[in-house]
Amino acid sequence: MAARSQMALSLGFHIIFSCIGMVMPFFMAVSHFMYLKTNNPVYRNVTKAWSKGVAIFFATGAVSGTVLSFELGLLWPTFMKHAGPIFGMPFSLEGTAFFIEAIALGFFLYGWGRFNKWFHWFTGVVVGISGLASGILVVAANAWMNSPSGFTLVNGKYTNIDPIKAMFNPAWFSQALHMSVAAFAATGFAVAGVHALMILRKRNVDFHMRSFRIAAIFGVVAAILQPLSGDISAKMVAKRQPAKLAAMEAHFKTEPYSPLIIGGIPDVKNKKVDYVLELPGMLSFMVYDDFKTPVKGLDQIPLADQPPIAVTHYAFQLMVGLGMAMMALGVIYLIALAKKKSWFTKEWFLKLFIAATPLGFIAVEAGWTVTEVGRQPWIIQGVMRTKDAVTPMPGIGYSFYLFTAVYFTLSIAVIFLLYRQIKMVPVLYNNAEPQTH
Amino acid sequence: MMIYVVMGFLWLALLLYLVMGGADFGAGIIELFTSNANKSRTRRIMYNAIGPIWEANHMWLIIAIVILFVGFPVIYTTMSTYLHIPLVIMLMGIIARGTALTFRNYDAVTDNMQRVYNKIFVYSSFITPLFLGIIAGSAVSGRIDTGATDFLSAYVYSWLNLFSVAIGFFTVALCGFLAAIYLIGEANDEAETKSFIRKARFMNIAAVVAGGLVFIASVTEQIPLVEWVFGSIIGVLAVSAASISLIVMWYLIVKGKRFIIRVLAGFQMTMILLTTTYKHYPNIVILKNGGYLSLIADRGADKAIEGLGIALLIGSLFILPALGYLIYSFQRKDKGDLAEH
Numbered sequence: 001m002a003a004r005s006q007m008a009l010s011l012g013f014h015i016i017f018s019c020i021g022m023v024m025p026f027f028m029a030v031s032h033f034m035y036l037k038t039n040n041p042v043y044r045n046v047t048k049a050w051s052k053g054v055a056i057f058f059a060t061g062a063v064s065g066t067v068l069s070f071e072l073g074l075l076w077p078t079f080m081k082h083a084g085p086i087f088g089m090p091f092s093l094e095g096t097a098f099f100i101e102a103i104a105l106g107f108f109l110y111g112w113g114r115f116n117k118w119f120h121w122f123t124g125v126v127v128g129i130s131g132l133a134s135g136i137l138v139v140a141a142n143a144w145m146n147s148p149s150g151f152t153l154v155n156g157k158y159t160n161i162d163p164i165k166a167m168f169n170p171a172w173f174s175q176a177l178h179m180s181v182a183a184f185a186a187t188g189f190a191v192a193g194v195h196a197l198m199i200l201r202k203r204n205v206d207f208h209m210r211s212f213r214i215a216a217i218f219g220v221v222a223a224i225l226q227p228l229s230g231d232i233s234a235k236m237v238a239k240r241q242p243a244k245l246a247a248m249e250a251h252f253k254t255e256p257y258s259p260l261i262i263g264g265i266p267d268v269k270n271k272k273v274d275y276v277l278e279l280p281g282m283l284s285f286m287v288y289d290d291f292k293t294p295v296k297g298l299d300q301i302p303l304a305d306q307p308p309i310a311v312t313h314y315a316f317q318l319m320v321g322l323g324m325a326m327m328a329l330g331v332i333y334l335i336a337l338a339k340k341k342s343w344f345t346k347e348w349f350l351k352l353f354i355a356a357t358p359l360g361f362i363a364v365e366a367g368w369t370v371t372e373v374g375r376q377p378w379i380i381q382g383v384m385r386t387k388d389a390v391t392p393m394p395g396i397g398y399s400f401y402l403f404t405a406v407y408f409t410l411s412i413a414v415i416f417l418l419y420r421q422i423k424m425v426p427v428l429y430n431n432a433e434p435q436t437h
Numbered sequence: 438m439m440i441y442v443v444m445g446f447l448w449l450a451l452l453l454y455l456v457m458g459g460a461d462f463g464a465g466i467i468e469l470f471t472s473n474a475n476k477s478r479t480r481r482i483m484y485n486a487i488g489p490i491w492e493a494n495h496m497w498l499i500i501a502i503v504i505l506f507v508g509f510p511v512i513y514t515t516m517s518t519y520l521h522i523p524l525v526i527m528l529m530g531i532i533a534r535g536t537a538l539t540f541r542n543y544d545a546v547t548d549n550m551q552r553v554y555n556k557i558f559v560y561s562s563f564i565t566p567l568f569l570g571i572i573a574g575s576a577v578s579g580r581i582d583t584g585a586t587d588f589l590s591a592y593v594y595s596w597l598n599l600f601s602v603a604i605g606f607f608t609v610a611l612c613g614f615l616a617a618i619y620l621i622g623e624a625n626d627e628a629e630t631k632s633f634i635r636k637a638r639f640m641n642i643a644a645v646v647a648g649g650l651v652f653i654a655s656v657t658e659q660i661p662l663v664e665w666v667f668g669s670i671i672g673v674l675a676v677s678a679a680s681i682s683l684i685v686m687w688y689l690i691v692k693g694k695r696f697i698i699r700v701l702a703g704f705q706m707t708m709i710l711l712t713t714t715y716k717h718y719p720n721i722v723i724l725k726n727g728g729y730l731s732l733i734a735d736r737g738a739d740k741a742i743e744g745l746g747i748a749l750l751i752g753s754l755f756i757l758p759a760l761g762y763l764i765y766s767f768q769r770k771d772k773g774d775l776a777e778h
Contacts, residue, residue: 052543059539062492063532069502070528073517080506081514085741088507092745095496095503096752102492103759110489110767163744393521393592402525406532413540420546 003075003390006400008372010068013407015368016361017061018138022131023187023218024054029124030214036117046211048112052421054127055109060414062102064407075396079379079389082158086151087144089163090137097134101127135183136176143171146371147240148380174236175371178229181222182367185326186360188219193357194422196350204425209344216353217337219360220330226323231286237374238287241381242296243305244374247312249283251297257281258295263317266310271299307376315369322363329356439739439746440508444732446749447504448714454497456615456706459608461487461494463616465534465562466609467636468555475632480555482623483616484542489767491538493760495531507745511735512722516572519581519595523568530565533557563609570608574601574651577717578660582725599654607651610644611706618686618702622695634690641683665716672712679708 028050035043069091073080107115107123114120144150150166151158195212199205238245245251250266250273251258260283264276281291288295298306329352336343343349379386390396464483471479487494505513517524534557541554575581575596585591617637624630655662666672686701717723722730736742 056539056543059492059535062495063535066495066499066502066531067528069499069506070517070524073506073513074521074524077514077518080517081510084506084510084513085508085737088503088737088741089744089748091503092507092748093752095500096748096756098499099493099496099752099756100759102496103756103763106489106493106763107766114766158738161738161740163741391518391521393518394588399521399525402529406529410532410536413536417540417544420544424546 002397002400004386006396006403007071007075009400009404009407010064010071011372012365012368013411014061014064014068015364017057017064018131018135019183019361019364020187020190021054021057021061022128022135023183024050024057024191025124025128025131026184027188027191027211027214027218028054029121029128031210032121032124034210034214036121042207042210045207046214049421049425050211051109051124053418055105056414056417056421058101058105058131060410062098065098074399075391076379076389077391079384082384083145083380086148086158086161086163086166087141089167090140090144094134094137094141097130097137101130101134104130132180136180137167139176139179140167140169140172142371143175144169145379146175146244146375146381147171147236148383153383171236171240174229174233178226178233178367181226181229182360182364184222185219185226185323186364188215188217188222189326189329189353189356189360190358191215192219193354196353197357198422198425199345200347200350200354207425212353213344216333219326220333223323223326223330223360224334227327230320230323235287238295241375243298243301243307244312244370245287246296246298246301247307247309247374248316248370249295250309250313251283251295252299254294254297254300256284256292256294258283258287258293258297260286264313266313268309305377307374312370312374315366315373319363319366319370322359322366326356326359326363329353439743440733440736442746443504443508443742443749444719446746446753447501447508447732448710450497450501450504452707452710454494454501455611455710456703457490457494458497459566459612459706460615460619461491462534462562462566462609463612463614463640464620465559466566466613467616467620467640469559469563470613470636470639476555478629479620479632482620482625482629485623490760490763493763495535504745504749508737508742509730509732509735510737512730512732515581515583515722515730516576519583519591520572520575522592523571523575523596527565527568527572530561530568534561534565537561566608566612567605570605571596571601573608574604576722577713578658579723579725579727581722583728584726598658600651600658600660603647603650603654607644607647610640610647611709614640614644615702615706616640618690618698621690622699630693637690666712669716671715675708675712675715679705679712682708 028047031043031050032047034040035047104123104126108120108127111120111123115123144166147170148166149169150162150164152160192212192215195208195215198208199212234245237248249261250264251261252271252273257280259278259280261273262277262279264273266273283295284293285291287293298309332343332349332352336349375381377385377387379389464487468476468479468483502513505516537554537558541551541558544550544554575598578598578600580598580601581595582590585595614637617633617640621630621633621637624633652662654660666676682701682704686698686705689698689701714721717729719732719734720729721732724730
C-alpha cells in the first residue's frame with residue numbers, strides 16, 4: 001500500500017510537471033513566431049517569460065522523471081523483471097526524445113541573438129515536439145499495462161517477446177490521444193487563468209492579454225475536442241477492461257439498456273447507487289453504438305478482480321464534470337472571439353477563466369486515478385497482480401513519508417518561484433510598455 | 438550481435454555520465470571548497486560554462502538506467518532491491534541538486550533565498566556522486582546477499598562497507614578534479630586561472646588519497662582489487678597510460694593550454710573506467726555467494742535487446758550530432774549575452 005501511494009504521489013506530481021513542460025513550448029513557439037513576424041517586443045517578452053517557466057518545469061519534470069525510472073525498480077522489482085524487456089521499447093525511445101528535448105532547450109534558452117533567428121525558433125519547436133513525443137511514448141508504456149500484448153505467458157514464463165507489438169498495444173493510441181489533448185487543455189486553461197488574473201489586476205495588460213489569448217486558444221480547442229478522444233478511450237476500456245468501465249460507472253448489474261449514470265454514491269454492500277441520475281440505454285449506446293446491448297456489470301466480475309469502486313467512480317465523475325465545464329467555457333471563449341470582442345475585458349469573463357485555472361489539472365489527476373485505480377488489483381491487466389510485484393524490502397512506509405515530504409516541499413517551492421516570476425514581470429519587461437500602475 | 442551494441446552504449450553512457458555529469462557535480466563540489474570571498478565569481482564562471490548543457494549531462498544516467506531495465510532486468514531489479522537505500526539517497530540528491538540549480542538561476546527576485554539554494558546545491562553536489570560511487574562500489578564488492586534473511590545484511594551491509602564508501606569518496610574527488618580542469622579553460626584572467634589550477638591540484642591529490650584508500654579498503658575487505666587492476670595486460674597498460682597522461686596534463690596546464698588538458702582529463706576517466714570494468718567483464722554485479730550477474734548470461738529476451746539496440750543506434754544519430762553542436766556552439770569564447778539568464 002505504501003509502495004502504491006509513493007508511486008501514485010510521484011506520478012501525480014510528475015504528470016503535472018511534464019504536461020506543462022511539453023505543452024508550454026508550443027505556446028512559446030507561437031508567441032516567438034508572432035514576434036519574428038510582427039517585431040512587436042511584447043511578444044518577445046512573453047516568449048522569454050514563458051521560456052523561464054518551461055525551464056523551471058522541464059528541470060523539475062526531468063528530475064521527477066529520473067526518480068521515476070528508478071522507482072519502478074525500487075518499488076516494483078518483480079514487475080520490472082518481467083515487464084522491463086517487453087514494454088521497454090517506448091522507454092528506450094523516450095530516453096532519446098527526452099535527450100533531444102534537453103539539447104534543444106539548451107539551444108533555445110541560451111541562443112537569443114547567437115543563432116539565425118529561425119534556427120533559434122526551430123529549436124524551440126523541437127523542444128515542444130520532442131516533449132510531446134516523450135509524453136506519448138510514456139503513455140504507450142502505461143497503455144501496455146492496461147492492454148498487455150507482445151508476449152505469450154506459458155507456465156509463468158514470458159516468452160515470444162515482441163517489443164514493437166507491445167509498444168503499439170491496442171490501447172496506446174486512445175490513451176496517448178486522450179492524454180495529449182488533456183495536457184493541452186489543462187495547461188492552456190492553467191496558463192490562461194494566471195494571465196487573466198493579471199489582466200483583472202490591471203498589471204501590464206497588453207503583455208498579459210497577448211499571453212492570455214495564445215494560451216486560451218490552445219486550451220479551448222483541446223477542451224472542445226476532448227470528449228471525442230474520451231469516447232474512443234471509453235470504447236477501448238469497455239473492450240479490454242470491463243471491470244474498470246463497470247467501476248467507473250458503478251455499473252453493478254448486467255442488463256439490456258444499460259444506463260449511463262450521473263453522480264450518485266455507490267453503495268458497494270447492497271450493489272446499488274444512491275441519489276443518482278440514470279439515463280437508460282446511454283451506456284450501451286456509448287460503448288456499442290446501440291441502446292440495447294448489455295454492458296458487462298460488476299455482477300459478472302469475480303470480487304477478487306474488482307477495483308475499488310467508489311474511488312474509481314468518483315474520479316471518473318469528477319473528470320467528466322470538469323471536462324464539461326471546460327468545454328462550456330471554451331464555447332463562451334469562441335463566442336467572444338467571433339462576436340463579442342468586448343467580453344475580453346469584462347470582469348465576469350476573466351473571473352470565469354481565473355476560476356478555471358486548476359480545473360484541467362484536477363481533471364488530469366482524476367483521469368489518471370481512474371486508469372490506475374481502475375486497473376487494480378492488477379499491475380498488468382489480467383497477468384500480474386500488484387501485490388505480487390512489490391519490493392520485498394520492509395519499511396517502505398518510511399520511504400513514502402520521505403518522498404511525500406520532498407514532493408510537498410518541491411511543489412511549494414515551484415509555486416513560490418512562479419509567483420515571484422509573475423510578480424516581477426513589470427520590472428523585468430517594463431521596457432516594452434509604460435507601467436500601468 | 439546486438440548485445441554488444443547495447444553493452445557498448447551502456448559503457449559509453451556510463452563514461453559520458455562520469456565525464457560530463459561528473460564535471461557538472463564537480464562544479465558544485467568546487468563551490469563547496471571555495472572561500473566565501475570568491476564564491477560568487479566561481480559560481481558565475483561555472484554557470485556560464487555548464488548552463489546550456491547541464492540538463493543534457495544528466496541524461497546519460499537515464500540512458501544507462503533504461504538500458505539496464507530494458508536489456509538486463511535481472512541486474513536492474515537485483516540492484517534496486519538490495520541497494521534500495523543508497524539509491525533513494527542518491528535520488529534525493531538528484532532532486533535537490535537539479536531544482537536548486539534551476540531555482541537559483543530562474544528566481545526573479547534576488548534575496549536571501551539565493552543562500553538557501555546555494556547551500557542545497559553544494560551539499561547535494563557532494564552527496565549525489567558520493568552515493569553514485571557507493572552504489573558502483575557495492576555492485577562489485579561482493580556484499581550483495583540475495584540469500585540474506587535479516588534487514589541489515591540484506592539492505593544495509595550490502596553497501597555500507599569501507600570499500601564502497603572509499604569508492605564513493607574517490608568518485609567525489611574525480612568529479613571535483615574534472616570540474617577544476619574544465620574551469621581552467623573558462624577562467625577570464627590570470628588570478629582566476631591560478632585559483633582553478635590550485636583547485637585542480639587539490640582535487641588531484643584528494644583523488645590519489647581516496648584511490649589509495651580504495652586499495653587499502655580492498656585489502657581489509659578481501660576484495661581482489663589488485664588482481665583486477667593489474668592482473669591483465671590491458672589493466673596495466675591503462676593505468677600506465679592514465680599516469681603518463683596525468684603528468685603530460687600538468688605540464689600542459691603550466692604551459693597554459695586550455696583545450697588539450699580537457700581531452701587528457703577525459704582520457705584518464707576512460708582509462709579508469711576501462712581498468713575497473715575490463716577484468717570482470719561481462720559481469721557487472723558480484724554477489725556474496727560468489728555468483729555473478731553477467732551482461733551476457735543475464736540479458737533480457739533477444740527481441741528486447743534487438744529493439745533496444747536499434748533504438749539506441751537511431752537515437753544516437755540524432756543525439757550525438759546535436760549534442761556535439763550544442764557543446765561546440767557554447768565553447769566559442771564570444772559568449773553572446775549569457776549573463777542575461
